[in-house]
Amino acid sequence: MSQLHLEHRVDVKHGDATPVTQGHTHKTNPDEVLLTDWRRTGDHAFVVRAHWPASHDFYATRHGMHDPMLLGETVRQTLPLISHVGYGIPLGHQLLWHDFRWELAPEALLAAERETEVELHITCTEVKYRRGRAASMLLTALGYREGRLFASSSTRFAIQDRAVYERLRGRYADIGLANARALPPAPPVPAPSVGRAHAADVVLSPAGRPHRWLLRVDTTHPILFDHPVDHAPGMLLLEASRQAAQTVTAPLSSLVVGMDTTFVRYAELDAPCRIHARRHAVDAAGRRRVLVTARQHDVEIFRNLVTLTGAPLG
Template identity: 55%
Template sequence: MPKLSAHDRTAPTPPTVARQLVHKHHAAEVLLTGWRRLGQDRFVVSARWPGNHGFYAVRHSRHDPLLLSETVRQSFPLLAHEAYDVPFGHHLVWETYAWRLDPLALRADGSDAEVELRVRAREVGRRRGGVALLSLAYDVVREGIPLAAASSRFTIQAPAVYRRLRGTRADQAAIRPIPAPPAVPAASVGREDPCDVVLAPADTGERWQLRVDTGHRVLFDHPVDHVPGMLLLEAARQAARAARGRPAGCVTAMDTRFHRYAELDAPTWIEARRTGADAAGRTRLAVTGRQGDHTVYSCAVTLDETKPGPR
């Protein structure tokens, strides 16, 4: 398999890693441009953030903080396949993900931004000769300036193990996702396009139904048998903004635990409540997603409510 492929934007751009290496169908959504090994379980992954993005759009002259999360997420399969020889077809199952960033380093001027992820594997779990678990720590810099720190842990399941784990839900063709309910107003969660809103009204101002649009080009880049983790992070961001009435609020940190799969054929209910403030005075909220009697994920969100600058 080739290491590089051309990015399929209309304007010519430098090459990115092959889309298969980051589990993407649309090459235009690939953010990573390369990687190299520094030593035992230490790597550098390079990325390019576009001057603007259709979903992770620049707002108030800042890159979208969740572009960081998508960049980190793409590094999971890249390093699993390339550095740890995980076969294609294996499933990466997200367990935890935490990050914090400096919002000043998100400045955007319309040009692409070069980002570097300095990665260290804190734990490498092996089973039957293959890698079954990775715990990774990240220091992220943008053009040499510290941008963020992150950490994540995920397990790796062989296809047969995954089928046993998921049972009948491993058959994507048999799943009937529930229809997406009408969205809350896009402006209330900091969105311009209603198609990008992932919350629907519920019975209180701090509770919403998750809107799952399996036709969304970015959040559902390819078919999956469960609600993607990036959609759940976007729901946490939108819930924090809606709960505080701060649609322009900038998320500066998240600490997320994925407890179980969020299924496509059952409603997921999102709740948000304020829990305090961090040392800088930024609001902290607890966001949870539930299906039936089960919590599917929980996320501590830090929201900078400072009035942003010009768009």
């Protein structure tokens, strides 16, 4: 990934926008909906606005900077939104993440004592249809703050109706049974060691070896498990990557500025998921990188190359 800078500007336009419906973000708690409105700008192009709160219980402002993972959650919420409003996908269909790549300019994370408005310019390509409905696509988003480009992302995902999903997932498609079989959350590593203030927000558990952990899955977490699901959410795996990468680069203070993620299989709730992190070669700009992988049933189910920069600016 190349470093982003804040030179490129666009004119910000707010007319003819439609308010975002909470259900179209697949969030149960309205306070967790980051998207505010959207408008179509082409057959496969959209502009979506979002707000980043001045404070958040999980994606906390630290060192005077917004949590970079807010970008990941903002883009994640656009996947169901664009599927529903842009391609007519009915509620109840399932979205399957294949990959997710993003990077941002850290100076754009500087937070004032108020919420921050961001704007995503979205283009959907490689749209494939099945029986007249969109079944998969590549969604690319450019993020702007005050008209300045600060982030880019791309994510490939599939859309499955409930019947297809249940056939593919088998017994795991039953949310009630999946949660009944869920392992209890393991003890957390010390919160400060992974950049967290509260033990409840730690998603790694000791595994007895350096740079290896068990994924700590707490299905009662109000943010990561906003509503019952039959598997570990993708945002939980991304947070585990962030926490693991920051541990590997300690004691240097670091800020995640990019991720290159591949989702191979679902992370199930009823079996241990093992997280491993190791240093990777620096990128072309000399920024540190850490490769984080997850394995379950001795099979790799997830990998994420995390890019980090130095101490926060604020």
